Amino acid sequence: MTTTEQHNAAQNNVTQGNVAQNPATAPAIPDPWPAPTPHGPLDATVTIPGSKSLSNRYLILAALGTRPVTLVGLLRSRDTELMMGALTALGVRCDIDPDTDTTVTVTPPADGRFHGNVDVYCGLAGTVMRFVPGLALFADGPVRFDGDRQAYERPMKPVLDGLEQLGASVQYHGETGRLPFTITPPATNPPAAADAPHAPAQVAIDSSGSSQFISGLLLIGSRLPGGLQLAHTGEKTPSLPHIRMTVADINAAGGQTLADEAARRWTVEPKPLQLPERVVVEPDLSNAAPFLGAALIAGGTVKVPHWPVETTQPGGLLPGYLERMGAEVSFPEANGIRYCQVTSDGTVHGLGDFDLTAAGEIAPSLAAILVFADAPTRMIGIGHLRGHETNRLEALVTEIRRIGGQARELPDGIEITPVPREDLHGEVMESYADHRMATFAAMIGLAVPGVSVVNVATTRKTLPDFVGMWTGMLAGGVAAGE
Numbered sequence: 001m002t003t004t005e006q007h008n009a010a011q012n013n014v015t016q017g018n019v020a021q022n023p024a025t026a027p028a029i030p031d032p033w034p035a036p037t038p039h040g041p042l043d044a045t046v047t048i049p050g051s052k053s054l055s056n057r058y059l060i061l062a063a064l065g066t067r068p069v070t071l072v073g074l075l076r077s078r079d080t081e082l083m084m085g086a087l088t089a090l091g092v093r094c095d096i097d098p099d100t101d102t103t104v105t106v107t108p109p110a111d112g113r114f115h116g117n118v119d120v121y122c123g124l125a126g127t128v129m130r131f132v133p134g135l136a137l138f139a140d141g142p143v144r145f146d147g148d149r150q151a152y153e154r155p156m157k158p159v160l161d162g163l164e165q166l167g168a169s170v171q172y173h174g175e176t177g178r179l180p181f182t183i184t185p186p187a188t189n190p191p192a193a194a195d196a197p198h199a200p201a202q203v204a205i206d207s208s209g210s211s212q213f214i215s216g217l218l219l220i221g222s223r224l225p226g227g228l229q230l231a232h233t234g235e236k237t238p239s240l241p242h243i244r245m246t247v248a249d250i251n252a253a254g255g256q257t258l259a260d261e262a263a264r265r266w267t268v269e270p271k272p273l274q275l276p277e278r279v280v281v282e283p284d285l286s287n288a289a290p291f292l293g294a295a296l297i298a299g300g301t302v303k304v305p306h307w308p309v310e311t312t313q314p315g316g317l318l319p320g321y322l323e324r325m326g327a328e329v330s331f332p333e334a335n336g337i338r339y340c341q342v343t344s345d346g347t348v349h350g351l352g353d354f355d356l357t358a359a360g361e362i363a364p365s366l367a368a369i370l371v372f373a374d375a376p377t378r379m380i381g382i383g384h385l386r387g388h389e390t391n392r393l394e395a396l397v398t399e400i401r402r403i404g405g406q407a408r409e410l411p412d413g414i415e416i417t418p419v420p421r422e423d424l425h426g427e428v429m430e431s432y433a434d435h436r437m438a439t440f441a442a443m444i445g446l447a448v449p450g451v452s453v454v455n456v457a458t459t460r461k462t463l464p465d466f467v468g469m470w471t472g473m474l475a476g477g478v479a480a481g482e
Helices: 003-016 052-063 078-089 126-138 149-153 157-165 212-221 240-252 286-298 314-324 357-370 383-387 392-402 435-444 456-461 466-475
Strands: 042-047 069-072 093-096 103-107 118-121 143-146 169-172 181-184 201-205 228-232 257-260 265-268 278-280 300-305 328-330 337-344 352-355 377-380 406-410 413-417 477-480
Touching (some): 042 286, 042 466, 052 069, 052 103, 052 240, 126 143, 212 240, 240 357, 286 314, 314 337, 357 377, 357 413, 357 435, 392 406, 392 413, 392 435, 435 466
Parallel strands (some): 118 143
Antiparallel strands (some): 257 265
């Protein structure tokens, strides 16, 4: 099957239903989708699929190894399908266990060299368009990258500048610094392992627009003959927990990465990478935000099982944020499973100046809750959200105003000034092909009757069965994630 055929097949699966579902039997979702409003307080347990951030990092690290790695609990969504499709194009095998399609065995190329003269389709997945280009540095020919039309608006230049500093050449086929482009590896391709001492490669980029630029370069640093010394020249480092996640994952694969966060510098030693033979993927804690946050908007209790004691995911900060908003948060255990439990009477406290630099990806979910708060909130430190799947700051302000709320953009965030719930009204809310804007609108619908969401199916990017999970949560009992 050609790369284009693989992409089209994956697109058909993702469009019609999660790849873990049978497209022929997946229920049709109306568009726009009427967001349900609960009839009383919530009482539900919601199982969240695997972390997208960890899933795609593990896929990259497995591809950079020398032996097969089995990933258990891998998220099966559009973004991870796109990542596996990209790796397959580069010569990596991704074998899906037919008995449990969330178990995938990744086998890197036998000679450690990735295939060149191939096309990689990124869709709208930031981790694909910013992590996979680094692998092209070790390919045996040019690699062309393309994506969804909306992906052409997402910034790419810092990571590509970094690859040029490492000897690659980049040819843009549209606007400079954006998709589509072709990466040609250097004539003297760096070896898979360093047998003689070399000076570390020096790279300096401004990663203010996304932490993924730093992560994308750190992931390949171990393969460079002398390793990598990476400097971030911007004044702020967005989503630092995601960078820490990358560092931890590299080190867990046998690498050695040292971080000087105060100086915004990272050093990666030249060492062969190899994940353990079997790796279990944590639940996506950021994807828990709409469900746990629903308890504050609608009242009641929502529990998410398999909550880790320690995590590198930025979503691990979520319980503390919800507690500051007035929720009662606990971590009960039953039958060896640890839960995050959030209980609320529907009262939401505003947070004043709220620095969300560390976990900007959950800003849309927190914004939905804060629309119903008792005081204004200024979420700051999230200016980089203008370069996500859509300009999330502009989109949040537009959609809050659409339903009669008050919000405005700030240079580095947004300000939300609550109005009485009875002053809000139902509308058809846009999702902007952005999964987090779609879940934001669904959360608004919990307290504002008459809300409909355009293209709620975009949630399949990270939550293959969001609609089923959401309606199951409102019905009570268990809303099981795929």
